[in-house]
Amino acid sequence: MASLHDSAELVLLASPISPYVQKVKIALREKDIEFTTLVPEDFANNSTSGPLRSANPRVEVPALIDGDLQIFDSTIILEYLEDKWPEPALLPNNPAARARARMIEELCDTEYEAVNWGLNEVRSFKRAEGNLALELEKQGKHHIETIYHWLTEKLGSHTWFNGETFGWADVAVLPFVNRSMTLGVCPATGSPLARWHSRAKERPSVAQTFKEYEEGLPSMQALAKSVAAGERKREYRSQRLEWMIKAGGLEVVVEGLRKDNIRFTWPQNI
Template identity: 50%
Template sequence: MTNVIVYEHPLSPYAQKVKISLREKGVPFETRLPEGIGTGATAGGFAKANPRGEVPALIHGDVEIFDSTIILEYIEDVWPDPAMLPKSPADRARVRMIEDVMDTQFEAITWGLGELNFFRRAEGAKKEEMEAKARTQAEAFFKVLEGYLGDREWFNGASFGWGDLSVVPYLNGAAGFDIRPAESSRLGAWAKRANARESVALARRESEASIGGMNQVDQAVKAGLFKRQYRDHRLEWMMKTGGTEIVLKGLEAGNIRFTGP
């Protein structure tokens, strides 16, 4: 029995980063779905480990850690081989910047598409308008990522690592909404290589398998059973992409929440 527990939801790119890193390092772990996930009132070991109520959280013996980046740093410290971070300080800083871009700016796009398609926050012309803007935004980031990738085989450099596992869950999430880089592009070729790795392929399969459970989540939101978390970058995305009315309606209905006690 493993003493590493990852509280997660398979659709979460933040959780996927952690699982990919652990699997690349051959560290056995158990996954758990947090009690009361999505309600804004979680309980049990997850709530103790992460007072923000966000996945993932990692439990390693008596160590409890939240925030995917801090978890990745802990994993790197405890299980250093194979290394996920590059050797040089400059390259380490570069992949950490890539991670930050994906965790905030790009994550907001795929999360927003989930709000539109799974939670049905908008329909008809408004939904189409926001989806079109999301596609334009994602494609702009594809160009940014091409610049970060350059002529490297991997974002990390010569081998798969931190920079790559920080990008691939988000691109796979966008692909689920039929937004993907051109196959002929350097980024498209990289995505194919990344998805051929078993650690990535397994996280992707787990994510895809969980989508079936999202069929009725819009009804749960309308019934007030789910309170979707609007972190700062997500709120920004909604406001700049035409979702001001969505935010105001969610506040009125009490089915959106913000981070913190």
């Protein structure tokens, strides 16, 4: 179907398994904005140049290229889309509801993402074994279940996190809950959160984005091999680093530094 918007020049630098990329894809599709996806070759590798490094000094996806304009950070990209293509609106009109949606997004982007990411470090990247792996798994499951409880309170009796209509807050929560479910930590069957997830998956924007995510999951194995070979590094930024240490994985960080297969965000040391 032809797009309602003249935006064929939009290019999204992306990895399909990134929850931040999924946020942007769902928003673009909800607004029926045409875009092209490009997986940049300099994503997570040790090169010093490339399209992602040009667009984002932190070398993180997503980055959106709109003509000569390059924008990074999923929240800023969502705000740009809302400003440039205000209809259909993803943010509610009410100031209190808008603040509420943004607070939900902030928690998911920081604390929630770090838990999913940490569990993936154990499972896909084999950063821990034996009792340490069991401890990190136990803490991760507990933290996700705690977040589920908080999200259930925020959802309340509403159909959507955004209120009565699907929007910004739902876009913000979906990739993270879906990733937890992929990791085997699911909301209780029949719970409000589980029913919300089932409703959301029926939306074309979400179904297409999740399909691409599932198709991209095998690439995680290739990435893990690249990290083990020293060709790529995993970024231990802010809440990710905090979660790993808080959950008992300080030795994981120390070992990653020793093997030089983790990195911290921009600017880098000399």
